[in-house]
Amino acid sequence: MQRHFTHRKLFTKAFAATAALAAGLIATSALAGETLDKIKVRGVIKVGVGTTPGFFSPDSSGRWQGFFVDFGRAIAITVFNDAEKVELTNSSPQQRLPALQSGEFDILLSGVTQTVSRAFKLGFHFGPVVFYDGQGLLVRKDLGVSKGEELDGATIGVQSGTTGELNIADFFRKTGKAFTPVTIEETGEFLKALDSGRVDALTQDATDLAAKRTQLSKPDDYVLLPERLSKEPLAPAIRAGDDQWLEIVNWTVYATIQAEEFGITKDNVDTFLKSEDPAIKRFLGVDPSLGEAIGLDPKFAYNIVKTVGNYGEIFERNVGKGTALNFERGYNQPWTAGGLLYSPPFR
Ligand SMILES: N[C@@H](CCC(=O)N[C@@H](CS)C(=O)NCC(=O)O)C(=O)O
Structure with missing residues (x-):
């Protein structure tokens, strides 16, 4: 009886593993890493986020929405073919990097700037830049200031643990104010x-x-100066030392960028399944050889675009024209349109 039970258990396990693979889970990869194993056992990806309308904020039903949130959902599609398998938690800029380091999060999608000290000194890896930003100054309008250096003698609020602390000190040192x-x-x-x-x-x-200005009691009393004090390339952050997890993050983001470059959208992706272009066939998994070779579901890019859309759609839906934020694409458009978004080839 006991023996029979053990066999059954083994059989069930083997069956579950096969079913999981068939359902689109990632096969064993040549790259080392334990994050994916933990995520698979847990059944969900733990993501650290901030709280900014358009980027990451819970809607009236408590469901997280936003630009960075959509990249979290895209990664869940790559791993589980299920956009819902993400657990999003707000954490302050001061707390979130230590929390990532201690394993509380698998990834931060919280507007973290990629810097050399965060790589070497703190031990983080960064996926592709998902948003090219720069540090700004939000100023009381009645000060009548149009440039940062006119803020001589001003009192300026900065969030602890952010790149803003060093940037603002550098700026005033440089300007001698x-x-x-x-x-x-x-x-x-x-x-x-x-x-x-x-x-x-x-x-x-x-x-x-710009986004948080809308949350002030009198937004029109404040002006965001046009000047940018720094480069803030915002990228997904993970613990250093897990190549496999890094590549999953990398190629998930690249899939959204490449889809936009190909002109593939959420609405037209199915018509592209009939494309005769070999690059598009590989990208969408119509030709499964690429996915099989890299150990990902051959349809991972298709599934991402079908569910969250391409990079441009993610941008426009959350922060672009027609949203409350009304942001221009600026640097955040494909290189083919004069921006900085550039995906390496899917081959
Ligand atoms: N990019 C800067 C700042 C990061 C940052 O503070 N991001 C904003 C969102 S873009 C944030 O998390 N604010 C706190 C919050 O939203 O609760 C850094 O990496 O240090």
């Missing part, structure tokens, strides 16, 4: 500091400021 930093961890307090008049200006990633 004085300022008083007020370093604040919690995002609500950060915004309140400007609203209450405790600080004259806030400094942070410009798109973040």
Whole structure:
């Protein structure tokens, strides 16, 4: 009886494994890494996010929405062929990198800037840049300031643990002017500091400021200066040392970028299944040889585009024209249109 039970259990396990593969889970890859194994056992990807309308915010039903959230869903499609297998948790800029390091998150999709010290000193790897940003200044309008250097003697709020801390210090050192930093961890307090008049200006990633300005009690009392103090290439962050997980993140993001370059959208992707172009056949898995060779579901790119759309669709839906933020694509458009988005080839 006991023996019979053991056999049955083994059989069930073997069957489950085969079924999981058939359902599109990733086959064993030549790349080393334990993150994917943990994710598969857990059944969900743990993602650290911020709280900014358009980028990551829960809607009225509590479901997370936003630009970075959609990349989290795209990664869940690559891993599970199920966009819902993500667990999104807000964590402050100060807390989130240590939380990623300690294994609380599998990935941060929270507007983290790729820097050399975060790579070498802190031990993080970055996927492809998903948003090219720069640090901005959100200033009280009644100060009548049009350039950062006119903020001589001002009190400026900055969030702790962000690149903004060093950038703003560098900026004033360079311009030879004085300022008083007020370093604040919690995002609500950060915004309140400007609203209450405790600080004259806030400094942070410009798109973040533009979005959070809408949450101030009198948004029209503040102006986002056109100047950018730094380069803030925002990229998915993971713990260093897991090549397999890094490549899954890389090629998920590239799939959205490549789809836009091919002109493949959520709505027209099925018509591309009939394309005779060998590159498109490989990309969409009509020719399964590529997916089989790399150990991913041959249809992972198709599944991503069909569910979340291409990069341009993700951008426009969350932060682009017609949304409350109304952002221009700027650098965040394909290289073929003069932007910086460039996917390596799918071959
Ligand atoms: N890019 C900067 C700033 C990151 C950052 O603070 N991002 C914003 C969102 S783009 C954020 O998380 N703010 C806090 C929040 O949203 O709760 C960095 O990597 O240090």
